[in-house]
Amino acid sequence: MLVEAEELTRVYAMGDTVVEALRGVSLRIASGDYLALVGPSGSGKSTLMHLLGGLDRPSSGRLVIDGQDVASLNRNQLARLRNTAIGFVFQSFHLLPRTSAVENVALPLVYRGVPARTRRQRAAAMLGQVGLAHRLDHRPSQLSGGEQQRVAIARALVTGPSVVLADEPTGNLDSATGQAVLHLLEQQGAASGAALVLVTHDHEVAGRAHRQVMLRDGLVVS
Amino acid sequence: MRLAEAWRVALGALRANRLRSALTMLGVLIGVAAVVALVAIGTGTREEVESQVEGLGSNLLLVFPGEAGVGAAPAVSRLSLADVDAVVRVVGDRERVAVQVTSGETVRADTASRFTSVLGVLDTTPQVFTRDLSRGTYLTRTDVDTSRRVAVLGSTVAEDLFADRDPIGRQVTIAGVRFRVVGVFAPVGGQGFGVDRDAQVHIPVTTAQRLLGTDRIDALAVRAPDLDTIDELGERIVATLSERHPDSEFSAVTQEEIIGVLGDILGILTWVLAAIAGISLLVGGVGVSNIMLVSVRERVREIGLRKAVGARPRDIGLQFLLEAVLLTTLGGLLGIALGVGGSLLAAAYSPVPATITWWSIALAFGVSAAVGVAFGVVPALRAGRLDPVVALRSE
Numbered sequence: 001m002l003v004e005a006e007e008l009t010r011v012y013a014m015g016d017t018v019v020e021a022l023r024g025v026s027l028r029i030a031s032g033d034y035l036a037l038v039g040p041s042g043s044g045k046s047t048l049m050h051l052l053g054g055l056d057r058p059s060s061g062r063l064v065i066d067g068q069d070v071a072s073l074n075r076n077q078l079a080r081l082r083n084t085a086i087g088f089v090f091q092s093f094h095l096l097p098r099t100s101a102v103e104n105v106a107l108p109l110v111y112r113g114v115p116a117r118t119r120r121q122r123a124a125a126m127l128g129q130v131g132l133a134h135r136l137d138h139r140p141s142q143l144s145g146g147e148q149q150r151v152a153i154a155r156a157l158v159t160g161p162s163v164v165l166a167d168e169p170t171g172n173l174d175s176a177t178g179q180a181v182l183h184l185l186e187q188q189g190a191a192s193g194a195a196l197v198l199v200t201h202d203h204e205v206a207g208r209a210h211r212q213v214m215l216r217d218g219l220v221v222s
Numbered sequence: 223m224r225l226a227e228a229w230r231v232a233l234g235a236l237r238a239n240r241l242r243s244a245l246t247m248l249g250v251l252i253g254v255a256a257v258v259a260l261v262a263i264g265t266g267t268r269e270e271v272e273s274q275v276e277g278l279g280s281n282l283l284l285v286f287p288g289e290a291g292v293g294a295a296p297a298v299s300r301l302s303l304a305d306v307d308a309v310v311r312v313v314g315d316r317e318r319v320a321v322q323v324t325s326g327e328t329v330r331a332d333t334a335s336r337f338t339s340v341l342g343v344l345d346t347t348p349q350v351f352t353r354d355l356s357r358g359t360y361l362t363r364t365d366v367d368t369s370r371r372v373a374v375l376g377s378t379v380a381e382d383l384f385a386d387r388d389p390i391g392r393q394v395t396i397a398g399v400r401f402r403v404v405g406v407f408a409p410v411g412g413q414g415f416g417v418d419r420d421a422q423v424h425i426p427v428t429t430a431q432r433l434l435g436t437d438r439i440d441a442l443a444v445r446a447p448d449l450d451t452i453d454e455l456g457e458r459i460v461a462t463l464s465e466r467h468p469d470s471e472f473s474a475v476t477q478e479e480i481i482g483v484l485g486d487i488l489g490i491l492t493w494v495l496a497a498i499a500g501i502s503l504l505v506g507g508v509g510v511s512n513i514m515l516v517s518v519r520e521r522v523r524e525i526g527l528r529k530a531v532g533a534r535p536r537d538i539g540l541q542f543l544l545e546a547v548l549l550t551t552l553g554g555l556l557g558i559a560l561g562v563g564g565s566l567l568a569a570a571y572s573p574v575p576a577t578i579t580w581w582s583i584a585l586a587f588g589v590s591a592a593v594g595v596a597f598g599v600v601p602a603l604r605a606g607r608l609d610p611v612v613a614l615r616s617e
Contacts, residue, residue, distance in 0.1 A: 057608045076534045083532020096528045098238055108531040110227055
């Protein structure tokens with residue numbers, strides 16, 4: 001099993017009030033799974049995605065990602081887990097400005113200590129797979145929204161992650177472009193064997209997943 | 223992340239904000255330039271003063287009324303030529319004893335005139351102090367014994383009064399009295415502790431005393447036969463003078479002691495100057511700290527993204543720390559260039575002496591790098607500790 005989550009809670013203290021974003025969520029994700037996390041805003045789906053991505057640690061419960069117990073990892077080990085096991089795709093792309101497409105894609109490899117030449121080769125190959133072989137040295141500002149998100153997909157997959165987490169990946173794109181990007185994500189995810197987790201409140205998008213997990217008020221409702 | 227990669231990223235970030243980086247660097251640049259230039263001037267002054275004192279001649283013993291010491295009030299001299307004769311008997315050789323009566327006077331030749339220091343001296347002066355003539359002869363014993371009105375001019379005085387003409391045999395008036403020029407000194411150059419020896423005029427001490435209406439002697443110098451007995455000789459001279467003037471105090475200091483004391487004072491002065499300049503370097507460092515904090519805040523999203531793809535806190539911290547160090551060391555290098563350039567210009571085109579010392583350059587560079595680390599560490603830690611969830615969410 002790739003991800004095992006048991007009775008996860010995440011509690012934030014905001015001043016005097018305590019916010020329970022997750023109130024006991026259990027979830028299992030296997031390799032090759034295609035899962036959609038759906039729910040209205042404030043349901044806790046973003047919080048769950050942060051936990052699944054190793055960006056945050058649960059307040060209680062057990063979370064094992066790729067065989068590693070997240071609660072026992074320090075910040076450096078958590079960073080390593082994100083680098084090796086997770087690939088992120090964000091709604092707002094999160095590309096570094098003033099940095100070429102190929103360098104953006106190569107960024108995770110920088111933190112893995114891959115030599116510059118190899119980095120560029122692998123990043124360029126990955127950009128080729130998402131259909132941007134002709135845009136290697138373009139900067140994000142010179143690319144369309146769909147192209148930017150494809151760069152982000154290439155960045156998420158360049159390390160060969162076990163889980164790809166996509167947070168509203170079509171949210172900033174028109175529907176045709178969104179469809180194309182989603183199709184690419186599914187195709188590349190399937191090709192790499194990674195589990196794909198979509199976070200979305202778009203039912204049409206969620207409908208494409210093999211499995212839907214519905215969250216409400218910090219609990220899984222279906 | 224490899225260090226080379228971190229340098230590349232830091233350099234890229236500085237390039238992205240060229241004007242801001244340049245202005246931040248300027249603070250450090252000015253501080254470092256000030257340290258280098260002021261240390262150079264301090265060191266140069268010290269070397270020049272030391273060489274001036276050394277240039278007076280070796281084995282010198284200076285005898286004067288009052289207590290020796292920095293800040294001691296100048297004492298009124300009660301020395302007279304009779305005391306000089308007593309000192310000569312102690313030394314055993316008249317040729318080794320020189321005296322001085324000093325007065326500021328206007329010296330005239332035809333239409334040209336110049337206010338300068340006129341020294342009443344013995345004919346032994348060139349033997350006691352190292353002093354060469356470029357023309358004519360020095361004062362003779364007969365000139366002194368018979369109070370002749372003859373003068374030897376310093377090189378700049380001769381130039382000011384006579385320009386291209388040969389002054390030997392010509393007349394000058396000093397305080398309204400006519401003198402015949404018998405010699406001109408070779409230039410010695412430099413200006414140590416306010417004494418310009420090229421601007422002096424020497425006349426016989428007996429003539430000077432008559433001119434000034436006094437029988438006092440301001441100072442007395444002895445060239446000791448060797449360094450081993452110089453202290454003992456000084457004590458004997460002071461004892462003899464104290465015997466003759468029981469209610470007065472006298473001091474004898476060697477040239478080495480003067481160089482030591484002056485060197486110490488100027489050494490301290492150099493450090494004080496460097497410390498003051500160092501304060502401006504600190505202010506520059508505060509500027510770096512400030513800009514780095516702004517830079518961290520501006521790039522929260524970038525930090526969040528880097529963390530999401532696997533940057534550890536220390537990778538992020540290192541990136542920002544190197545950025546700060548790069549700012550201060552680049553500023554430091556430019557500051558060194560400016561400081562060295564300024565010092566060389568000052569030394570070449572102004573009377574301010576300046577000597578570049580390698581230790582001051584190394585120190586300035588080391589300090590500027592250290593300033594980068596010291597003032598970059600807080601912003602860097604802050605960047606490294608940013609919560610990636612919060613960082614990614616910021617818009």
